Amino acid sequence: MKKKIHFYQSINTKIVFIIVMLLVFALQIIGANFVTTMEQKLVGNFRGDRQTQMTFLKSTILPLLESDQSEEETETNPREEINRLLMEFSGSNITELQVVSPSMVIMGISDSTQQSMIGQLSNDADVRQAQLSGTSVTKQDLDPTSQDRRWKIVEPVYSSTDSEEFLGVIVLESNIETVYTQVSEITMTFLQASSVAIILSLILANLVARALTKPIKEMQIQTRAIAEGDYSGMLTVYGDDELGELAFLINELSDEVAEAQESIDSERRRLDSVLTHMTDGVIATDRRGKIVIVNNMAEKMLEVSGEEVNGNNLLKILGVEKELTLRRLLEEQEDILINAYSEGLPTILRASFSLIQRETGFISGIVCVLHDVTEQEKIEEERKQFVSNVSHELRTPLTSMRSYIEALADGAWQDPELAPRFLEVTQSETDRMIRMIQDLLHLSRIDSGKSDLEVELVDLTELLDHVLNRFDMLIHSTEYEGKHYRIDRNLLEEPVFVEMDTDRMIQVLDNIMNNALKYSPDGGVITGSMRQTAQSVIISITDQGMGIPKNDLVKIFSRFYRVDRARSRAMGGSGLGLAISKEVVEQHGGRIWAESAEGKGTTFYLSLPYIPFEEDEWA
Numbered sequence: 371m372k373k374k375i376h377f378y379q380s381i382n383t384k385i386v387f388i389i390v391m392l393l394v395f396a397l398q399i400i401g402a403n404f405v406t407t408m409e410q411k412l413v414g415n416f417r418g419d420r421q422t423q424m425t426f427l428k429s430t431i432l433p434l435l436e437s438d439q440s441e442e443e444t445e446t447n448p449r450e451e452i453n454r455l456l457m458e459f460s461g462s463n464i465t466e467l468q469v470v471s472p473s474m475v476i477m478g479i480s481d482s483t484q485q486s487m488i489g490q491l492s493n494d495a496d497v498r499q500a501q502l503s504g505t506s507v508t509k510q511d512l513d514p515t516s517q518d519r520r521w522k523i524v525e526p527v528y529s530s531t532d533s534e535e536f537l538g539v540i541v542l543e544s545n546i547e548t549v550y551t552q553v554s555e556i557t558m559t560f561l562q563a564s565s566v567a568i569i570l571s572l573i574l575a576n577l578v579a580r581a582l583t584k585p586i587k588e589m590q591i592q593t594r595a596i597a598e599g600d601y602s603g604m605l606t607v608y609g610d611d612e613l614g615e616l617a618f619l620i621n622e623l624s625d626e627v628a629e630a631q632e633s634i635d636s637e638r639r640r641l642d643s644v645l646t647h648m649t650d651g652v653i654a655t656d657r658r659g660k661i662v663i664v665n666n667m668a669e670k671m672l673e674v675s676g677e678e679v680n681g682n683n684l685l686k687i688l689g690v691e692k693e694l695t696l697r698r699l700l701e702e703q704e705d706i707l708i709n710a711y712s713e714g715l716p717t718i719l720r721a722s723f724s725l726i727q728r729e730t731g732f733i734s735g736i737v738c739v740l741h742d743v744t745e746q747e748k749i750e751e752e753r754k755q756f757v758s759n760v761s762h763e764l765r766t767p768l769t770s771m772r773s774y775i776e777a778l779a780d781g782a783w784q785d786p787e788l789a790p791r792f793l794e795v796t797q798s799e800t801d802r803m804i805r806m807i808q809d810l811l812h813l814s815r816i817d818s819g820k821s822d823l824e825v826e827l828v829d830l831t832e833l834l835d836h837v838l839n840r841f842d843m844l845i846h847s848t849e850y851e852g853k854h855y856r857i858d859r860n861l862l863e864e865p866v867f868v869e870m871d872t873d874r875m876i877q878v879l880d881n882i883m884n885n886a887l888k889y890s891p892d893g894g895v896i897t898g899s900m901r902q903t904a905q906s907v908i909i910s911i912t913d914q915g916m917g918i919p920k921n922d923l924v925k926i927f928s929r930f931y932r933v934d935r936a937r938s939r940a941m942g943g944s945g946l947g948l949a950i951s952k953e954v955v956e957q958h959g960g961r962i963w964a965e966s967a968e969g970k971g972t973t974f975y976l977s978l979p980y981i982p983f984e985e986d987e988w989a
């Protein structure tokens with residue numbers, strides 16, 4: 371995701387800011403020190419100069435004051451002399467000079483406009499203080515008229531011979547403002563120079579920062595491109611410094627990520643194609659059981675679409691949320707059977723589960739593999755049914771035989787009337803069991819593919835006629851005395867040669883004919899017909915018997931299936947005849963089926979593949 375970097379957040383700004391701030395601080399410290407030192411120096415110099423002037427003045431005025439005190443007659447008046455000296459004393463910055471006598475009378479003043487003050491009493495507090503303390507007074511204050519700063523020295527003068535003798539006070543006032551003006555001018559110059567330095571450093575810092583951040587910016591763009599899956603770009607390595615090495619490493623990283631991505635992609639493609647072409651359904655979930663991958667087969671098996679189930683709960687999609695919980699699934703991954711519908715047909719799926727586990731044991735998901743076991747389950751069901759049927763079929767005749775044998779053993783063998791009848795029953799039951807076991811063996815041979823056909827080219831018209839003739843004889847035998855059967859023929863005129871195993875085919879036709887008689891208890895007409903189509907010859911045998919309910923029409927070809935168990939068994943049927951017939955016909959590449967109207971009669975059809983010969987071929 372692209373995140374906007376604000377101006378103030380960028381390294382560029384930070385570098386520039388830091389450099390400029392450092393410079394400003396440095397200038398600030400240097401400037402402050404410099405200005406204070408310079409000010410102290412200049413002010414000190416100024417004051418020192420004034421002190422020198424004062425000392426000079428004092429030494430000049432001292433003899434005049436001494437002579438004024440001695441009251442000796444001199445040619446000149448010392449006071450006038452003092453005043454003249456003051457007025458003539460030239461010194462830069464000196465604004466005023468005064469000499470005050472010990473009695474506080476102003477003896478001389480430098481300012482020519484203030485001459486009237488001479489002879490008057492001084493009211494200067496500093497003069498008084500100097501007089502009283504005997505020491506000089508120095509101070510800086512504001513000139514009351516010009517508001518300039520002034521430096522004032524008030525110096526008491528003592529006699530050179532007697533240091534106790536106080537002669538007067540000299541006052542020196544000077545204008546120190548010029549010194550401060552000078553200081554502020556220098557400060558101003560310094561500030562200007564600093565500003566220029568700051569601006570220059572701003573430009574320079576910007577250039578430096580840019581030089582530093584340019585490769586970083588490029589790296590930023592490149593890493594973003596890598597994150598977005600574009601590995602094509604390469605960074606320029608600008609030098610051997612840390613940034614250069616970083617750029618080099620990013621280039622290497624890009625190569626490696628590209629390679630890793632490539633292998634992940636190809637792995638995924640391989641996985642996808644494996645999943646797509648698998649004949650088993652595969653569903654993968656996250657650790658909460660939410661579906662994340664469904665392959666095509668699973669979609670087909672469960673009749674769902676990927677988009678629709680993604681994110682859904684696995685157990686819900688499998689329809690087993692009532693029987694199975696996620697917790698149990700995580701604890702033990704036992705297989706379960708699921709009833710589903712695929713392409714509208716009910717199917718049975720076996721779902722096997724396994725966990726996706728990390729090395730640490732953390733479970734990150736579940737994989738469910740769906741296998742269509744409809745056919746297996748059907749076969750298994752049939753096998754169970756078959757075993758149960760065989761046991762049942764054998765138990766019934768054996769039970770009845772045992773009871774007859776018991777009766778015989780109990781003494782019936784001596785009964786000349788019962789004994790032969792009982793023995794006859796046991797014999798017929800034994801026969802029936804033998805027949806059944808032979809039928810079963812026959813079926814088992816067909817099932818295991820061991821029953822090969824011994825095919826020959828046979829005229830089907832003749833074969834059918836032969837079978838019908840045999841049954842004609844049978845119905846007119848004593849066995850069927852009192853029953854009215856008739857056999858009609860509706861055969862083809864010409865011979866129809868079909869490749870077949872004659873014995874087996876006779877067995878099939880016998881079975882159908884037997885059933886026709888068996889299930890027509892009131893007699894009736896049995897018609898054997900033949901017809902020919904482009905690819906097959908169809909034999910049909912129609913009776914006028916009890917018929918078969920519609921629902922049972924397909925089932926009668928299953929092993930042991932009988933519409934009316936009791937009646938069929940009573941008639942010696944085992945329920946295997948039609949099953950064997952079906953297998954034999956199918957071995958011949960043909961088909962067998964039945965049509966029936968209950969209470970009216972049944973027709974069995976038997977179609978065999980047949981390609982009619984052209985007359986010319988025989989010629």
Ligand code: ADP
Nearest residue numbers: 885886889926932933938943944945946947948
């Ligand atoms: P079975 O030995 O019991 O006759 P089959 O396999 O020959 O066994 O026949 C299966 C069942 O089909 C019979 O039990 C019977 O109920 C029914 N069936 C067969 N043929 C006919 C028919 N022609 N008319 C009525 N029902 C028939």
